[in-house]
Amino acid sequence: MKTYIKLILFFSLAISCTKNPIFNPGKYTLGGGVFILNEGNFRAGNGSLSFYSYDSSKIYNDLFYSVNGRPLGDVPNSMIIREEKAYIVVNNSGKIEVIDNSTLESKATISGLVSPRNLAIVNNSKAYVSSLYSDSVTIIDIFSNSITGYINLRRSSEAIIIAGNKAYISNWMGGKEIMVINTLNNQVVDSIEVGNEPESMVLDKNGRLWVLCNGGWIRENFAKLVEINIGTDQVQQEYQFPTIQASPSCLRIDSFGQTLYYLDNGVRKMDINLGKLPPTVLIPESGAFYKIAVNPANGDIFISDAGDYTQKGYVLLYKNDGTFVSKERADIIPASMCFKLRY
């Protein structure tokens, strides 16, 4: 009997080839949790979507493929949720997948983007998308899911923060500026010089824009954490990292806008009023820490561990005080994370 079952299994697998059994992931994603984008390897087309569920304390992998029967794409870079929709920016596929954040069904694909990186919702009708290889930010109509225009920055773009009627856009690759856009007319109105390669940004409760500049990969410049007053668009304070080898990344903030988190040989935690860089790590690095995310509801810290960057990595969960909770296997190069809060 066992042989018979094995034979049936063999043939059904042979017929289905690379397709995994389709299941309804809705039951896993109705609760609270965090989506994890697995970048996969550049040009290998093996990017994927995972979800860590607080309800079951388990991770579910390859969800986009399971639901939609096709791969998510090449290097999914970022994801945001707006109401019932989620936007996944797939960098090397040049597209944005718009999905239902509960059923994960694809609702639309916005294509024709040049190396898109991050998406920020500007208002009820439009979003901005940054680009690694083009000189422009792309404007998206979020009703029609179409490209409606471009803002020429004359430089590449990475992180985007919307504050009132202004958008702050960092010029990461080879750059050292934050471009300021008037979101009412989509015009560049100012630029603020910060450190080399401003990689990630957050806005605190006092209206201060914190910019993490990682110094550039050739390590000729020190990394810096720069604090900008968005009332004046002037640099308020700069914190230089102590050694030229320091290459911090992935600046995050809690939901109170009070505590900063970033990666620098582990996870570091810094109160916005500390007045200096934190000298110690909260969570020492083990493996290959790649991205972090802080749960806005309870302050839990999620860390993606990319392992050797070729096989499936892990997602680590810690309490806000740095206590280890769990380690779950995600997919290849787990990276950006996006919280789905329980409503």
Next chain:
Amino acid sequence: MPLHGQISAWDDTIKIKEVVISGNKFISDPSGYKKTTIDSSVLFNYSSGNLSDMLSENTDIFIKSYGMGGTATPAFRGTGASHTLIDWNGIDINSPMLGQSDLSLIPVGLIDDISIYFGGASIPLNSGGIGGTINLETKPVWKRETLISMNTGMGSFGRYTGLLKVRTGNYRFQTVTKVFFQNSENNFRYLNTEISADPVWQTRTNNQVRQKGFMQEFYFRKEKNIGSVRIWYQSADRNLPASILSQQPNSGENQLDESLRTMLTYDILKGESNISLTGAWIFSRLNYFNNLASIDSRNMSEILTLKAGLQKPIGENTKLKIVLDEKSSLIRSNNYNHNESNNTATLTASVERNRGRFGTMVLLRELFNNHSILIPDFSAGLQYRLFTGKNYFIKANISRNSKIPSMNDMFWEPGGNPDLKNEYALIYEISYEMNQKISDPFNLKYDMAVFRYSIKDMIQWHPGEYSYWTADNIKTVNSTGLESSVSLDYILNNLNAALNAGYSFTKAVAGGPKIENDGSVGKQLMYIPENQFNVSFRIGFGSFYTSWMADFTGKRYITVDNSKYLPGYFINNFKTGVRLPVKSSYIDLNFNVDNLFNKNYQSIAFYPLPGRSYFIKILVQIIK
């Protein structure tokens, strides 16, 4: 030399008694090793094609191809692309930057003979062919005649080819000129199942190939001494298509490959001894552009190779061979910090003894790389003829072969590591071969080989301390496998038929672990099929000939933990033609259908290969 003066169109070398003396004593067939030569009828079938297609459809070598005209690299017995040497008359022509060759750029029509040296058999030719060596030979035919051969073809997806060959001379001097071009739009249709819920038919874009080149050969013979001058120029201008997952605007990706290869040889035969001298200078240019990503990569390399060999009998049935090989390379690249050069010298001594039913060879090689003396390589082979006078052999060999890191592995900026050690492999192989006439019109050939490779210090790029990848000697690979092939020939009067079949099994697994809970340990390497099978049937009757070739490539894993794979594919090709003789000349009309059953398949994930395609070829050969 392909095809002239015979009735049956696809079979020539068996019947024609030409005086073929290549003279090159670097290329040998030592006892105890596995070597196969591609049948001349196969070379004829692919005379308008490239080496990649020919090897993929007719041998055990898996070709990883980005698609029609796109980069194609070999995976031989589970090893990587840089572990297969491509030699031209015994001189390594792999790119010193990449350490590998793009087989789609080598036109089969320029080559007179192609031999495959498996595993340890590669060592007597050159160092570094851990998987094996594919030797491309261009050689003279010492006849007083003039041969003009014009070969033009056109086919699906805007493909046009042309090859003109003129050979003339006498018993002392020969000149051969070959000129070729190949243009292809490669705008084939494919079913994209990956970008939307419902599959959509799309046309491949930015996939054009423009290739042209020439080869000029001069050969001189004075008594038993032979000299030659060979020049091979070619260029390929290719647009590179994106993965079918990409929905970006056209990236304008383009690659220009240009090479000029020159070679001088002189072989002196004195009694049973001979001296071979070769000098080769190879210039290559590879420029890569990507408008979207603002990449303008310009790379040039020059290699000067000097090789001298002495072969001398020592006593009865025993030969001593000493070869000194010196290779200097210079790279100019805007991806390196400076111009970089490398100098490698090898000194090889081997003794071969054939007595009675036994044949043996022992080889020892010392490598000098820049200022370092490396651990010597060695090889030992043993062969036993099972029955006197009959071609039944058992062969065994054991070898150690080293591969010097490629210049990109050492100097690419960022991530190149100048402190890399050489990779090396221990290779064990046992094989059985037979070649026997079983009854009057039937001849049967059969061979089977089992091999084991243990590759150490394999170079792998991995994420480094900062945000870029770097090269290190971190990988170990164990590859075990089996190859078997059988061929049955039937020749009677005007009827010729041949049935060939080959099967290979390769289990190439990663050692380790490299990290905690390493999921790749013990798993099959990516893009190495465990199973490959090919079968071909050719028949010629009078002026007509037909062949059918089927090639099965098993599934290939596309993740290191083997969680995902590309399904296997079974591709059938059909060729038929008629040869109309006019005195000693002929006209040959040939019609090909590739991928007969219009199979939708990929060799590399998300890079589709074309469906059914047609090609028509006219060959006019005049001999005076």
